[in-house]
Amino acid sequence: MRTLTAWVPVGFPDVQPGDDISSIVLDMFRFNDVAPEDHDVLIIAQKVVSKAEGSVVNLREITPTPEAKKLAAKAEKDPRLVQVILDEARAILRVRPGLIIAEHKLGFVCANAGVDHSNVGLGEDWVTVLPKNPDGFAETVRSKMEETFGVRVGVVINDTHGRPFREGAIGVAIGVAGLEPLFSYIGQPDLYGYILRASIEGVADELASTASLLQGQGAEGTPMVLIRGGRFKPGIGSLVELLREPKKDMFR
Numbered sequence: 428m429r430t431l432t433a434w435v436p437v438g439f440p441d442v443q444p445g446d447d448i449s450s451i452v453l454d455m456f457r458f459n460d461v462a463p464e465d466h467d468v469l470i471i472a473q474k475v476v477s478k479a480e481g482s483v484v485n486l487r488e489i490t491p492t493p494e495a496k497k498l499a500a501k502a503e504k505d506p507r508l509v510q511v512i513l514d515e516a517r518a519i520l521r522v523r524p525g526l527i528i529a530e531h532k533l534g535f536v537c538a539n540a541g542v543d544h545s546n547v548g549l550g551e552d553w554v555t556v557l558p559k560n561p562d563g564f565a566e567t568v569r570s571k572m573e574e575t576f577g578v579r580v581g582v583v584i585n586d587t588h589g590r591p592f593r594e595g596a597i598g599v600a601i602g603v604a605g606l607e608p609l610f611s612y613i614g615q616p617d618l619y620g621y622i623l624r625a626s627i628e629g630v631a632d633e634l635a636s637t638a639s640l641l642q643g644q645g646a647e648g649t650p651m652v653l654i655r656g657g658r659f660k661p662g663i664g665s666l667v668e669l670l671r672e673p674k675k676d677m678f679r
Contacts (some may be wrong), residue, residue: 561602598639
């Protein structure tokens with residue numbers, strides 16, 4: 428019998444700019460008397476990563492450009508917020524009242540280029556932007572856990588993204604370390620001997636979504652989840668592997 432378990436520590440602090448997430452993670456294991464094991468995966472919410480590294484913006488300090496003002500009128504958004512979105516975006520793909528779909532400069536497509544008002548805690552004029560180098564951040568935490576506990580784990584930084592053809596947002600991986608984010612079945616037989624030709628599973632995103640069920644989106648205060656029993660291949664891993672090349676994207 429195979430089992431999958433997901434554990435959330437109690438007592439995770441309210442993260443502030445300048446905090447050391449790696450140290451907080453280690454403290455949470457000790458405080459909760461839990462030790463990570465080889466092949467575990469640690470999921471950390473993007474919001475606390477952004478806050479800790481100072482990826483926050485005070486809208487009072489933003490002066491919108493004419494381009495931002497024009498786009499803000501179309502999207503019915505605060506021009507200062509739209510300016511931050513433009514600063515974070517590689518391209519603006521779709522706009523309607525209340526929503527801007529952008530290609531973030533890290534390469535993935537999401538609402539408002541990941542700029543978010545929720546769970547910032549620094550005042551109503553503050554927003555978070557996505558981490559500067561989520562893969563690098565994940566690797567820092569992974570190496571610290573290996574150094575401290577002597578175990579080899581995977582680390583995923585997750586965020587919540589909507590989907591173009593389904594209602595509801597789900598967790599996705601925006602930073603990966605210590606695991607291969609994709610699992611290929613190509614060349615393997617299925618249950619009846621058919622050789623699979625195109626089956627590639629996004630395991631990092633599946634792990635990210637599993638964690639999101641426990642992290643929540645409101646006042647839960649549970650940004651850290653440890654998953655045990657997940658099926659993945661250890662490896663270096665990178666967000667880039669999860670990004671579909673534009674020439675293969677039928678919807679852009």
